[in-house]
Amino acid sequence: MLKRYLLAPGPTPVSPEVLLAMAKPVIHHRAPEFAELFGEVREGLKWLFQTKNDVLILASSGTGGMEGAVANFLSPGDRALVVNGGKFGERWGKICKTFGAHVTEIKVEWGHAVDPQAVADVLKKDPAIKAVYVQASETSTGVAHDTKALAEVVRTCEGTILVVDAITALGVFDIQTDAWGLDVVVTGSQKALMLPPGLAFVSVSEKAWQVAEKARNGAFYFDLKKERASQVKNQTAYTPAVSMIIGLQEVLRTLKAEGLDAVFARQERLAHAMREGVKAAGLSLFPKMSPSNALTAISAPDGVDGQAIYKNLRVQYGITAAGGQDHLKGQIFRIAHMGYVDTFDVIMSLAAVEMVLKSLGHSIKLGSGVAKAQELLLAKS
């Protein structure tokens, strides 16, 4: 028996309570029970997104939400600014191009966060830019971009909206949709929301709805205006993923009971212990600045293949983490600590990394990272 642990940056573990909630008999999406359920989760999502805006629920994975956040706001020929600091920033650019937008890209070195001044400079030179696309947490590098500062920049540009991929951010660290002025915020079910993949969520500000009024791209399944018209009546335009929404109700109740500040503090505490444990074990964090609390990207030590670490975690210890993507393949490995995770997920991760590195011939003192995490998690518990 090899006991299995899911510590990838999505999907993340789902609690037994939520798995069982989703195993309840399916209800019909036009029945009154569904409308009641849907009304509750809509309110819960507004609380989670810290917004009074509509938060729309889509039956798709996160990329579907990203597509909706492009197709509904840009027309062919429109100008878009994309912050590309990793795999998912790159994806914003690809989606924008698919929908005919003229894309200006700010390339950010992988492992770095964007300088908000760079965004301000581009917007000043090109005020015709309709939308700025960025990640709150770039999953490929483990870096968080400062969406609060970016919103301060974009807010001053009339007619320009800020679109935030918060897929590995929302529910991990503070994202104040309304207070900061984030116009469109996208997330998915399989990250901090502790559900299987299959739902995307998109919040839309009044400023963004006004931009959407003029957009002329073909959106049908991801037509957010149509979804809004249905969802304010606690229905969906097309058949929703009912079981997932039953699970979501359970998750939102759990998060509410814990409280947003407590959730963020827990995630911060775990992420901090993970990072300090990594350093205490003599390893280097990949991010050069602004690490995301959702996951830790760790540089493979010289002479050790990052893919071998990732693979051995799985094969020897049953832990599914993640390797590096694209040019980082082999150079880094990534361990997530968002959602349904606690103290011992971090301790176990560090212990396993130490053991894998040792068995790969790397010189490491067993327990060095673990002890540091224990100390930090003890002190703050």
Next chain:
Amino acid sequence: MLKRYLLAPGPTPVSPEVLLAMAKPVIHHRAPEFAELFGEVREGLKWLFQTKNDVLILASSGTGGMEGAVANFLSPGDRALVVNGGKFGERWGKICKTFGAHVTEIKVEWGHAVDPQAVADVLKKDPAIKAVYVQASETSTGVAHDTKALAEVVRTCEGTILVVDAITALGVFDIQTDAWGLDVVVTGSQKALMLPPGLAFVSVSEKAWQVAEKARNGAFYFDLKKERASQVKNQTAYTPAVSMIIGLQEVLRTLKAEGLDAVFARQERLAHAMREGVKAAGLSLFPKMSPSNALTAISAPDGVDGQAIYKNLRVQYGITAAGGQDHLKGQIFRIAHMGYVDTFDVIMSLAAVEMVLKSLGHSIKLGSGVAKAQELLLAKS
């Protein structure tokens, strides 16, 4: 306690075995276990679709599959022929227009099936038509269109493909994708596939892939070419709905154990008993021809509101069926008998309809429809 029964034309009941399979811990979609699972369900879907073509799996409800079946094959300005014999035929037209196609519609009176000759006539007049869109089973009216005959018509037109919405058909009655020459076939998880909503499936023929090569519409999330490139390697382009795919494995194993012919025979037996029971109770079927074995659309008797029947089934007896859509609202009600259903679902439905009609003041002999169904289900069991 009001015991609940789901007899709507989607979502349909999910068996406890499948609900529990989906409650298994989530696995990572880039792990080898997932590739193995995905490989098995891909093969199972080919068996179910009766095809050697790729059958792509999408994380969306059925409408997402329909969108993919438009956006990937038509360019703006392309000509499309839509058979519109109900709410879902109408939807084909709306999607085609969203993606800039020039749509010719054959309007079929609700309750009737399309005459294949009418399609042949339009194609003869306008050979530039790139694709013909039709439902195998039009859920709003309970009518099955003859896709085999339509394929014989379309097959003779070089460069024209037949796209079939088989969302309430596949797994209910015989759909021979390859033998009949159906180029694109779409279905969803929440019908005969006995799963919650959240997955769409699309099979694509070689002829259709050739059409797709030339299409210039913006498809990103529903980019079928990109999905094919991933799925042949037992991966998906974007995060798949893992739990649903675990459930699908269970469903396909069950269907394989029963055998396709036995599944179709069971569905036919139940549908036939339902229709004869309805008639024996003195009620009229709404379809004037070619009733679908997926569901039975029943005309409300004179002086009785169809919506009241539908509502009372739910409130008095816990049965979620469906009312009529658009101009049929109040005139019909619909009861499904596809997927995880057997003899006593039909008998219960008929008994409940009789009891509801009686309580609404309609003159009906209790047990009249039930007895007919009993007789038919006894004889053939």
